[in-house]
Amino acid sequence: MSLVITGTMAYDAIETPFGKTDKIIGGSCTYAAYSASYFYKPIQPIAVIGGDFDQVEIAAMKARGIEFDGIEVKENEKSFFWSGKYHMDMNTRDTLVTDLNVLETFDPKVPASCQDCDFLMLGNLMPVLQQKVIHQFTTRPKFIIMDTMNFWMDIAMPDLLETIKMVDLILVNDAEARQLSNEYSLVKAAKKIMAMGPKFVIIKKGEHGALLFHGNQIFSAPALPLEDVFDPTGAGDTFAGGFIGHLAKTKDISFENMKRAIIIGSAMASFCVEKFGTERMKEITQADIDARLNQFIDLVNFDIEIA
């Protein structure tokens, strides 16, 4: 059974206080697929690329069990391009260039080979396109998660609310949770968002970790405190990819197992930021991941006797 991940596959040019890249591979789907590929195969991305997308990169993704059945290649067009510059705090950034290119006319197609999908991840993308993907499944995937961003709240809120209604779990960052719910308290925000449809809400807080909400249950996961964050691009997508990869692997959507999935996603995100772009996501090993998970256990583990 496939793990289907839709989103963008792109070229990014990134500037941080520590360095600068020319065009490197990026996009929500790329990061999420790389991350998930450490836990599940096959990964089936649904995305669009231009003829300029590097064959070496395609081969590298295929070698990690990322299939290309659902990837449309527009040979005579250019891939989506994004360029941004991070501020000193690495939490805020300015977008310098957004060239939609192939994305402008993207019409996602779910191929027959992806119909056996239990776990579907809708990476950040226009909300109507996220809906289009869901509608093409003859049988609804068992568990659908979505990511989004403030941009869609600003310009396409009705579409976004429609997509939110259709999913089991939504991932947003803290600012987006507040914008979507009009509540400052993240607990109140999560409750309002759950009332919009999803039974689970994950609020990502960057260097402060993430919160998982389900009914009245809350789980708080830390982020690994890091000496250096080299490039935060893709950290959220990598987190989501590790999360859905673990769910797909274990086929267990209990709250307990989602806690594990969040810790795994957090571990994967902590690798992502250590180098530019997807570089670190291509080179880590299972031993690296295990060692990082042990760091997470040490980081939060305490033992208290209550009378």
Next chain:
Amino acid sequence: MSLVITGTMAYDAIETPFGKTDKIIGGSCTYAAYSASYFYKPIQPIAVIGGDFDQVEIAAMKARGIEFDGIEVKENEKSFFWSGKYHMDMNTRDTLVTDLNVLETFDPKVPASCQDCDFLMLGNLMPVLQQKVIHQFTTRPKFIIMDTMNFWMDIAMPDLLETIKMVDLILVNDAEARQLSNEYSLVKAAKKIMAMGPKFVIIKKGEHGALLFHGNQIFSAPALPLEDVFDPTGAGDTFAGGFIGHLAKTKDISFENMKRAIIIGSAMASFCVEKFGTERMKEITQADIDARLNQFIDLVNFDIEIA
């Protein structure tokens, strides 16, 4: 043996988006002493108050095992008064009034009955006064912790650095850690601060919890996600009081036990913010604390199998 806590005992007038108080009891020493009193007796505050300090409040503190040997009463003067207004996010506030009153000439005296002190907490106060307290002990207390604030970094950095050199553990918030170290990464900031003297650093992150650093070890404690924060005044002092109260009770300064102390401090702080001023700190029971600690366990507990 006494747990000695120095700091301010004050009147506060607080305005939040949810309400407004006239003069109510506050001050770093008051909050810390109330919080610690749930874990250890006797508590010996070293502080100064005016003749206007309410006898009912003094009786209430005494009833909780808070002794008044080290409290100087300046009968014809007024207690320190602070007034502030919180913004909608409850993380930022404007100071409206600061009337030093008795604090202007405060000359802390450690009475003979406090000399048997193993655990000393220096609440937020002028750094030179914090030093004066340490110097009065004929035998250095086994474990000294200090709190401080950005204000002293702005106007009394050399004095502050001198105090920091003398303590075992320092508590600062994330902005203060960055200001003190000139490092954005909290990991790097903590390392620089440890190099200034203290073997332990706690970085408080408000609604995002707290980090404990010691050598290369890090512990991350969450804050309890709350629907409503009614009044954040004193939350940091309450955290510190619960922390030192647990250490004094257990006489155990291992890293493992400090993790417990941080969870206990976090639990106490989560009560503090539920009502105005010290109100909630006067009424909670051991059963309330135990229930809250169980919430913390549920909040962060996960179980992961690593190959």
